[in-house]
Amino acid sequence: MANPYRVLVVGMGKRGKHHATAFNANPRFKVVGICDIDLARCEAAAPLLGNPEIGTDAAALASSLKPDVFCFCTLPTLRLEMIKIGVKCRAKLIAFEKPIALSSAEAMKMNKLLERKPKIKVVVSHQHRYGAHYRKIKEIIASGALGRIHTVYGTATGWMMHMMTHMIDSMRWYNGEAEALWVMGQAAGRGKLADLHSSPDYVAGVIQFANGVRGYIETGAGAPDQPEVEKWWGKNRVGAQGTEGFAEVLTNGGWRAVTKSGGYQSGEGAMNYDLDMPPYIQDMADWLDHDKIHPCNFASAYKGAEIMAAICRSAVEGGQIALPLEKGKDELKALQKAIPDRKVLVSSPVNAKEYGLV
Numbered sequence: 001m002a003n004p005y006r007v008l009v010v011g012m013g014k015r016g017k018h019h020a021t022a023f024n025a026n027p028r029f030k031v032v033g034i035c036d037i038d039l040a041r042c043e044a045a046a047p048l049l050g051n052p053e054i055g056t057d058a059a060a061l062a063s064s065l066k067p068d069v070f071c072f073c074t075l076p077t078l079r080l081e082m083i084k085i086g087v088k089c090r091a092k093l094i095a096f097e098k099p100i101a102l103s104s105a106e107a108m109k110m111n112k113l114l115e116r117k118p119k120i121k122v123v124v125s126h127q128h129r130y131g132a133h134y135r136k137i138k139e140i141i142a143s144g145a146l147g148r149i150h151t152v153y154g155t156a157t158g159w160m161m162h163m164m165t166h167m168i169d170s171m172r173w174y175n176g177e178a179e180a181l182w183v184m185g186q187a188a189g190r191g192k193l194a195d196l197h198s199s200p201d202y203v204a205g206v207i208q209f210a211n212g213v214r215g216y217i218e219t220g221a222g223a224p225d226q227p228e229v230e231k232w233w234g235k236n237r238v239g240a241q242g243t244e245g246f247a248e249v250l251t252n253g254g255w256r257a258v259t260k261s262g263g264y265q266s267g268e269g270a271m272n273y274d275l276d277m278p279p280y281i282q283d284m285a286d287w288l289d290h291d292k293i294h295p296c297n298f299a300s301a302y303k304g305a306e307i308m309a310a311i312c313r314s315a316v317e318g319g320q321i322a323l324p325l326e327k328g329k330d331e332l333k334a335l336q337k338a339i340p341d342r343k344v345l346v347s348s349p350v351n352a353k354e355y356g357l358v
Contacts, residue, residue: 005092005288008033008067010058010082012041015097015125016073022277023071024049028285033065058082062089069284071095073125075196076102076161083110086120093121093288098165100124100301102198104309105328111302121287122298126169129295130276133255133269134170137239137247141174145259146242149175152209153216155223156236156251157351160308161197163236164219168304169296170238170249171207171215177300178211182320185311187335189221189344191355198332201344201355205311217311221355225348229253232354234271315339 007029009020016036023029033053034042042054055061062070062085070086070093072078079101086094101107114122128134141149152175154167172178189201202222207215218224226235234252247257249269256266286292303324310321312331316338346352 002289004028004030005068005285006030006032006065007069007071008035008062008065009071009073010035010061011073012036012038012045013073016071017045018273018277019071019073019095019125019281020045020049022281023069025278026281026285028289029069029281032067033061035061059085059088062086062091066090068092068288069095073097077196080106080110083113087113087117091120093123093284095123095125095284097125098301099161099197099308100165100298100305102161102332103328103330104306104325105330107302107305107309108325108328111298114298121284121294123284123287123294123296124298124301125280126166126296126301127273127276127280128166128170128251128271129173130279131249131251131269131271132275133249133267134238136255136267136269137249137257138174140247140257140259141240141242145245145257145262146240146247147244147260149213149240149242151214151216151241152239153241153248154236154238155218157220157223157225157347157354158233158236159192159195159197159201159220160199160203161195162199162219164203164217164308164311165301165304167217167219167236167238168307169301171217172300172304173295174238174240175209175211175213175215178209178213180215180303180307180310180323181208181210182322183207183307183310183314184320185314187312187315187339189355190336190339190341191344192220193332193336193339200312200315200335200339203311203315205307205314207307207311221344221346221351221357223347223351225350226250226253227348232350235350 156163185205239248
């Protein structure tokens with residue numbers, strides 16, 4: 001077997017430790033460095049990861065270690081800065097957390113930088129699709145059991161920068177990665193604009209895909225509750241409707257479907273990092289070893305980011321926004337000026353609590 005790929009993981013919070021642990025458990029990788037501005041986090045994690053080199057300066061550690069894989073799980077304000085570090089240290093693969101950027105302007109800068117470095121493989125952590133219940137819905141859709149797909153949809157009670165990117169990724173996956181032609185959107189509530197994952201309290205959008213399928217998406221305080229799901233962050237629903245049935249998944253509530261030939265079907269399932277991270281990491285090894293493109297590749301994530309940015313632009317400017325976007329903008333800055341300063345209206349009491357309205 002070839003030598004394992006050397007990995008540097010930046011950010012030792014919850015998600016950084018998930019990544020580092022999964023890399024460490026895969027024989028195709030070796031964690032050679034971990035980094036965090038809080039050195040104590042690195043000191044606590046290092047013995048569990050084979051005692052890699054530790055530090056608080058990501059650029060310095062990357063320059064010293066020259067990792068094959070540069071993985072970062074940092075605050076969303078640091079995306080472009082970290083991408084530049086990964087490019088400079090000549091990593092073969094860069095892996096990082098969603099969202100890819102906080103604005104289309106930043107996303108376009110990242111895209112242009114990476115287009116100049118086509119040999120660098122880039123992965124964005126949309127690992128929801130590795131859940132067995134998510135895969136079951138894809139299997140049902142692909143089998144043709146729903147007939148002609150005409151609608152895909154996603155709702156999440158979590159706010160936009162946390163959840164919309166996951167919803168769009170799954171919707172695009174269920175729709176065969178079809179291109180989006182235009183969107184129209186609306187937004188309300190200013191409370192979460194101050195969050196590190198800055199977002200309107202509620203965002204809703206319509207997406208027109210090139211294959212004729214219509215998409216509907218909602219995230220935030222006005223998104224519908226899923227009362228059968230206890231965990232608030234797991235109250236997410238993604239699915240597809242066709243001429244002969246529907247199939248949908250709940251992040252922490254299993255899956256269900258109705259088809260013309262099979263009647264009602266359902267199964268269990270919940271987001272589980274212990275189960276979802278290993279195949280996500282293995283697909284990185286397969287991309288590096290065999291050039292098998294990772295399902296969560298940057299090009300796909302970038303198209304999702306454009307959709308989200310366009311929905312925000314529509315909320316600010318009104319009307320439909322054509323895709324792909326031609327020029328970058330700071331959508332959050334525009335939303336901060338455009339959203340009325342009044343409390344968001346919620347869909348359920350559980351959302352009222354999470355959005356500070358009780």
